[in-house]
Structures are given as C-alpha cells and as structure tokens.
Amino acid sequence: MSKEYVVAVVGATGAVGSRMITMLEESSLPIKSIKLLATIRSAGKVLQFKGQDITVEETTEQSFDGVDIALFSAGGSVSAKFAPYAVKSGAVVVDNTSHFRMNTDVPLVVPEVNAHALDAHNGIIACPNCSTIQMMVALEPVRQAFGLKRIIVSTYQAVSGAGAKAIAETEREIQEVVNDKKDPKDVIAEILPSGGDKKHYPIAFNALPQIDVFTENDYTYEEMKMTNETKKIMEDPAIAVSATCVRIPVILAHSESIYIETEKVAPIAEVKAAIANFPGAVLEDDPSQQVYPQAVNAAGKRETFVGRIRKDLDAETGIHMWVVSDNLLKGAAWNSVQIAETLHERGLVHATTELKFDLL
Amino acid sequence: MSKEYVVAVVGATGAVGSRMITMLEESSLPIKSIKLLATIRSAGKVLQFKGQDITVEETTEQSFDGVDIALFSAGGSVSAKFAPYAVKSGAVVVDNTSHFRMNTDVPLVVPEVNAHALDAHNGIIACPNCSTIQMMVALEPVRQAFGLKRIIVSTYQAVSGAGAKAIAETEREIQEVVNDKKDPKDVIAEILPSGGDKKHYPIAFNALPQIDVFTENDYTYEEMKMTNETKKIMEDPAIAVSATCVRIPVILAHSESIYIETEKVAPIAEVKAAIANFPGAVLEDDPSQQVYPQAVNAAGKRETFVGRIRKDLDAETGIHMWVVSDNLLKGAAWNSVQIAETLHERGLVHATTELKFDLL
Numbered sequence: 001m002s003k004e005y006v007v008a009v010v011g012a013t014g015a016v017g018s019r020m021i022t023m024l025e026e027s028s029l030p031i032k033s034i035k036l037l038a039t040i041r042s043a044g045k046v047l048q049f050k051g052q053d054i055t056v057e058e059t060t061e062q063s064f065d066g067v068d069i070a071l072f073s074a075g076g077s078v079s080a081k082f083a084p085y086a087v088k089s090g091a092v093v094v095d096n097t098s099h100f101r102m103n104t105d106v107p108l109v110v111p112e113v114n115a116h117a118l119d120a121h122n123g124i125i126a127c128p129n130c131s132t133i134q135m136m137v138a139l140e141p142v143r144q145a146f147g148l149k150r151i152i153v154s155t156y157q158a159v160s161g162a163g164a165k166a167i168a169e170t171e172r173e174i175q176e177v178v179n180d181k182k183d184p185k186d187v188i189a190e191i192l193p194s195g196g197d198k199k200h201y202p203i204a205f206n207a208l209p210q211i212d213v214f215t216e217n218d219y220t221y222e223e224m225k226m227t228n229e230t231k232k233i234m235e236d237p238a239i240a241v242s243a244t245c246v247r248i249p250v251i252l253a254h255s256e257s258i259y260i261e262t263e264k265v266a267p268i269a270e271v272k273a274a275i276a277n278f279p280g281a282v283l284e285d286d287p288s289q290q291v292y293p294q295a296v297n298a299a300g301k302r303e304t305f306v307g308r309i310r311k312d313l314d315a316e317t318g319i320h321m322w323v324v325s326d327n328l329l330k331g332a333a334w335n336s337v338q339i340a341e342t343l344h345e346r347g348l349v350h351a352t353t354e355l356k357f358d359l360l
Numbered sequence: 361m362s363k364e365y366v367v368a369v370v371g372a373t374g375a376v377g378s379r380m381i382t383m384l385e386e387s388s389l390p391i392k393s394i395k396l397l398a399t400i401r402s403a404g405k406v407l408q409f410k411g412q413d414i415t416v417e418e419t420t421e422q423s424f425d426g427v428d429i430a431l432f433s434a435g436g437s438v439s440a441k442f443a444p445y446a447v448k449s450g451a452v453v454v455d456n457t458s459h460f461r462m463n464t465d466v467p468l469v470v471p472e473v474n475a476h477a478l479d480a481h482n483g484i485i486a487c488p489n490c491s492t493i494q495m496m497v498a499l500e501p502v503r504q505a506f507g508l509k510r511i512i513v514s515t516y517q518a519v520s521g522a523g524a525k526a527i528a529e530t531e532r533e534i535q536e537v538v539n540d541k542k543d544p545k546d547v548i549a550e551i552l553p554s555g556g557d558k559k560h561y562p563i564a565f566n567a568l569p570q571i572d573v574f575t576e577n578d579y580t581y582e583e584m585k586m587t588n589e590t591k592k593i594m595e596d597p598a599i600a601v602s603a604t605c606v607r608i609p610v611i612l613a614h615s616e617s618i619y620i621e622t623e624k625v626a627p628i629a630e631v632k633a634a635i636a637n638f639p640g641a642v643l644e645d646d647p648s649q650q651v652y653p654q655a656v657n658a659a660g661k662r663e664t665f666v667g668r669i670r671k672d673l674d675a676e677t678g679i680h681m682w683v684v685s686d687n688l689l690k691g692a693a694w695n696s697v698q699i700a701e702t703l704h705e706r707g708l709v710h711a712t713t714e715l716k717f718d719l720l
Binding site for chain 1: 510512514516531534535538539543544545553557558559561562565566567568569570574577578579587600601602604606608609610611612615617619647648649650652653654655656657659667668670671672673674675678680682
C-alpha cells in the first residue's frame with residue numbers, strides 16, 4: 001500500500017485556512033489524517049474534515065511531529081517562527097505567506113507554470129501572492145509562445161485578501177451607507193487598506209490605491225510582490241513589471257487589467273488559443289456576445305479566467321487583457337493544495353536532511 | 361449694464377442636469393433667467409433655481425427662442441435633434457453628449473487645457489467624456505513640461521456615469537446581497553453594463569470590464585472615446601492612447617490608474633510641482649502619510665485629484681499615477697458650466713451666422 005500522509009493546516013480557522021480544508025477534502029492526495037492548528041485563542045474549536053470532527057490545537061514547536069505536509073496560512077510571523085520547526089520535524093511546508101517567497105533556498109511555485117522548481121526544494125515551498133498567481137497563469141502561455149518583455153498591471157482586488165475581519169468591515173460599512181444613509185466618507189474604518197498601517201479608510205463605495213504598506217520607492221509591498229515574484233517564477237529578472245494595486249468593494253475574486261509587450265509580434269487569435277489550451281486557464285472572450293471574465297462568476301472556482309484580449313492601438317507587440325480568479329482559491333488555498341498534490345506526484349514529500357532555515 | 365443671459369438646461373431632471381442647475385446657481389455667469397427642458401414625461405415637474413420655482417417644459421424645436429446659452433445633457437439623440445435648432449435660434453450650445461464631439465466644426469473643450477479652441481466655435485461646443493476630462497486635467501501640465509508620447513489607462517468608474525437608473529439598480533442589487541443574502545451572481549440586472557446592449561450583469565460586488573457597447577476593434581466606445589478625444593483635445597494625433605474601461609460598485613467619482621511615457625525624462629518632483637500648480641488639479645500625494653486621492657473624498661468637489669505619482673520601475677520616461685474626480689461635476693455638469701463661463705469671459709456668447717449642423 002502506498003504512503004498516506006498526515007497533513008497539518010496552520011491557520012485553520014482563517015479565510016484561507018477554511019478553504020484549504022475544503023480543497024484537501026476534494027483533493028486526490030492520499031490523506032491518512034489531518035491536524036488543524038491555530039493560535040491559542042482558536043484552540044478547542046471543532047471543525048469538520050470529511051464528516052469527522054477535528055479539534056483545533058495550538059501551534060507549537062512540537063505540533064509537527066509525525067506530520068508529512070504542513071500548509072501554512074497564518075501570517076508571515078507564524079511561518080517565520082514555526083515553518084523551520086516543521087521542516088526539522090520532517091515535514092514539507094507549503095507556505096502561503098510572503099515570509100519565505102524571495103528566499104533563494106525556497107521555490108516559489110504556480111504548478112502550471114514552474115512545477116519543476118519543486119525538485120530542488122529544501123523543505124519549504126512558497127505559494128506566491130494571490131495577485132501574482134493569476135497573472136502568471138494568464139501570461140505563461142503567452143510567454144512560452146511569444147516571449148515576454150514587460151508587464152504593466154492595474155488590479156481590482158477583493159477585500160477577502162485582507163482576511164475575514166476585512167470582509168466583516170466591508171459588509172458593515174456597506175450596510176451603514178445603504179441602510180443607515182451614511183455618507184461613505186463618514187463611515188469608520190479600522191482595518192483597510194492595511195491592518196498594519198497607521199490610517200484606515202472606508203472601502204464601501206470607494207477604491208483604495210493601497211494594499212499592504214508602502215516601500216521606500218513609493219510602490220506598496222503588494223505592488224513590489226507582483227514585480228519580484230513574477231521575475232522569480234518566470235526565472236527571468238529582465239522582465240519589466242510595474243504594478244498599481246487597488247482594493248475595490250468586492251468580497252471574492254481579484255480582477256486585473258494587464259498590458260504586456262511580447263518579444264515577437266503575437267497574433268491575437270494565437271494568443272487566445274495559447275491561453276485556452278493552458279492548464280488552469282479558461283478563455284472567456286467574445287465581445288459580440290458580451291463574454292468576458294467577471295469576479296462574481298469566478299468566485300468559488302479554481303480556474304483563472306481571461307478575456308478582453310486585444311492589440312494595443314499603437315505598440316506593435318502590445319496586448320491588453322482582463323484576468324479574473326478567486327483570490328482565496330487559486331490565489332491561496334487551491335494553489336497551496338495543488339503544490340502539495342504536485343509534490344506527491346513527483347515523489348517529493350520527504351524529510352529534508354540539511355536544515356537551511358533559522359530556528360527562531 | 362452688461363448683458364445677462366437666458367440659459368436653458370436640456371435634460372434638467374437627470375443626474376447631470378440637476379447638477380448643471382446647481383453649478384449654474386453657484387456660477388459667476390450673469391443669468392437673467394433659466395429655462396428647464398426635458399422629455400414630455402417630465403414636463404410639468406417643478407424644480408428650484410435660486411429659490412424660485414421653475415416648471416420643466418418639453419423640449420421642442422421652438423424651445424430655444426430667446427435663449428443665449430443651452431446646456432444639453434439628455435442623450436446623444438436629443439442633442440442630434442435639437443442642438444442645431446438651438447443654434448439656428450441664436451443660442452450657443454454646450455453639449456455634454458458624445459454626438460458632436462468628433463465633429464471637426466465642434467471644439468471639444470476642457471477649459472484648463474484648451475480654452476483657446478472656443479474662439480473658433482460654430483454654435484456648438486462639446487464637453488468631453490467624463491473619463492477623458494479628468495485625465496486631461498492631470499496630464500496637460502505634464503505634457504506642457506515634458507511632452508507626452510503615450511498613455512495606458514485602466515479606469516475604475518462610478519455607476520452614476522450610466523445615469524440615475526443605474527444608481528438605483530446598484531443600490532437595489534447591493535441591498536439584495538447584503539440584506540437578503542443573495543449570491544451576487546444571482547441578482548437580476550436590467551441596465552448595466554450598458555442600457556443599450558443585449559445582456560445585463562450585476563455590478564454589486566463585481567467589476568465589469570465593459571462601459572458602453574463594443575466597437576469593431578474589440579475596444580468599447582468608452583475606451584475609444586478616451587483615445588480619440590485625448591488626441592483632439594491635446595491637438596496631437598500622434599499621442600498613443602489605449603484604455604481599459606471598467607465599472608466598479610462606486611456611486612460617485614471615477615478613479616484612473618494611468619501610465620504615461622513622456623518625451624523628455626521627467627523628474628518626479630517636477631511632475632508633482634507641475635500638477636500642483638495647474639488650475640483645477642489638486643496634488644494629493646504623500647505615501648508616508650497614506651495620502652492619495654479617493655473616490656469618497658472627491659465626490660461633490662470640482663477638482664481633479666492626483667497622487668501615487670512614481671517612476672516606472674524600468675522605462676526611463678515612464679510614470680504611473682492615480683487620478684480621481686467627481687464624474688458628474690468636473691466630468692459633466694461643472695465642465696459644461698465652466699465652458700459657458702469661459703465663453704462669457706472671452707466674449708463668445710453670440711449667435712452664429714452660418715448654420716453648419718443638419719436640421720433633422
């Protein structure tokens with residue numbers, strides 16, 4: 001009988017964690033048992049896995065004894081602290097936070113794009129940022145066929161990317177405007193645009209051009225993630241990427257307006273065919289029938305939807321497109337579980353001999 | 361005593377028309393009397409102008425006898441039919457619809473940018489599309505200082521741009537999702553994305569990459585308006601402009617993520633100074649204090665707010681910015697009344713001798 005895995009989910013009670021559990025329930029991964037971990041505040045809660053009650057436990061340095069695969073989605077500081085202990089205990093970690101993404105010892109993986117990078121793993125594999133993942137699924141088929149020189153992207157991101165509290169804040173704000181007739185600028189915000197920043201602004205009936213905090217170059221961290229992660233995943237530091245990341249009052253699914261310049265001139269029919277044939281990508285593109293991707297339709301689905309593909313009006317190698325995907329599924333939970341499935345398929349679920357990560 | 365004008369507002373009961381009345385009340389224009397015109401359906405309604413009751417009348421070919429200035433905002437077909445009669449009656453028309461914008465006999469004017477174009481008017485002046493106007497206010501100071509080669513813009517447009525019925529539809533849809541717990545994809549839409557198109561989609565918790573109907577090149581009319589109107593207003597057909605126009609669940613104020621390439625390398629501090637010194641533009645740009653333009657703050661204001669100004673990470677002459685303005689004020693009612701004020705200041709409110717427009 002082939003190996004069955006003990007799988008741990010760290011951050012099991014969060015917006016992404018709960019979807020990781022669902023993705024594992026529906027996964028082809030042979031699972032012997034599941035361990036649900038969170039902070040001490042959530043310990044004792046009872047969640048379901050395939051109809052069985054599982055009690056949430058507090059994450060500790062010892063939580064990973066006997067665990068084969070650990071999926072982390074509880075914030076960067078939790079991953080920084082506990083992922084190395086999980087590796088030391090013999091587990092393979094799939095980390096959904098930004099903490100290890102740019103570490104040269106850590107593969108950053110979108111399975112449809114660069115599964116081969118898993119082969120050299122050292123115990124931790126990073127799942128890219130949600131806004132990067134869907135862009136990679138849409139652009140990799142174009143890159144393979146025509147080369148990719150530059151990307152300019154403007155995002156329309158859902159509030160669920162900022163967690164369950166941001167969803168609740170958005171719903172409360174909208175109710176105050178719609179039901180209590182408050183002026184949108186007068187509702188009180190406590191989380192968005194970024195829980196870790198000083199000021200908070202309403203998202204109801206607004207568009208906030210800030211996701212995560214600002215870096216020294218006046219781009220936000222979210223924007224720099226799209227730049228740096230793209231170069232790492234596509235293994236090409238020469239690709240020019242500049243992003244403007246914007247939060248809008250949508251609960252689920254990120255939309256992206258993407259402009260690219262290819263190396264070779266790319267006929268639009270061939271671009272559409274390449275995307276339609278790429279795993280994980282779905283072409284939704286028929287202006288004559290008003291067919292294009294929409295957030296409300298992408299919510300709950302694992303695919304990345306691509307449409308509005310058209311030539312730039314001037315640049316010979318310029319192409320515009322509209323890319324939509326569920327930020328909690330392909331953008332987080334599904335991409336993480338898909339990495340675990342790919343590790344299994346490639347025989348890469350094994351303990352690491354040399355520990356390359358600091359035990360804090 | 362200097363001349364006082366009889367001013368007509370065509371489409372007085374609409375979302376833009378009602379704001380035109382407010383802008384006229386607050387205007388420096390010497391107004392003798394006001395005439396409020398609409399369809400026969402709205403005739404008989406009583407509206408206020410500076411505390412006086414004014415009864416709305418049906419628009420007819422004879423409505424413009426004695427009128428000096430006629431502001432039109434009742435749809436392209438109403439302008440096509442009645443604006444030439446207004447000119448024939450001796451009025452100067454400021455038309456807020458797209459009908460006459462690309463007509464070579466019609467100046468297309470953003471007063472801060474190209475007021476000089478008014479001098480050659482033939483009785484009709486067109487007010488540009490809302491999404492174009494705010495982009496012109498933000499970019500003209502940069503063009504003047506450094507030249508402008510190309511624009512790539514992705515918009516985040518408010519539903520009020522589609523009229524009062526679209527606002528009501530949006531509010532109903534949001535209530536169905538928030539209060540009645542409907543899935544956003546299951547709410548019934550009847551207007552958006554475009555009242556004149558075949559299919560209608562929910563805007564609540566969604567982003568719709570279609571504004572107006574599609575043209576033959578797979579861009580929408582809204583997108584092509586941004587391209588064609590920019591070239592006409594800036595009097596430079598060589599400027600490359602490609603747009604992606606997107607509707608989001610915001611009631612008031614359009615936001616735009618704009619990428620430009622200048623002719624000369626433009627130091628960011630000088631770009632910011634040029635925008636800050638330009639009439640009608642307000643610089644809101646301090647990442648260290650999380651200061652950037654927001655739709656909820658721009659609503660109700662006449663200015664165009666500009667922030668998030670930063671160098672492209674790769675292109676030497678590339679600059680990104682975030683531009684927000686009230687689409688019903690600077691994007692429509694205020695820009696129209698501002699054109700009327702400028703006509704007055706330049707002594708251009710006069711009857712036209714040669715009628716250049718067809719009487720339908």
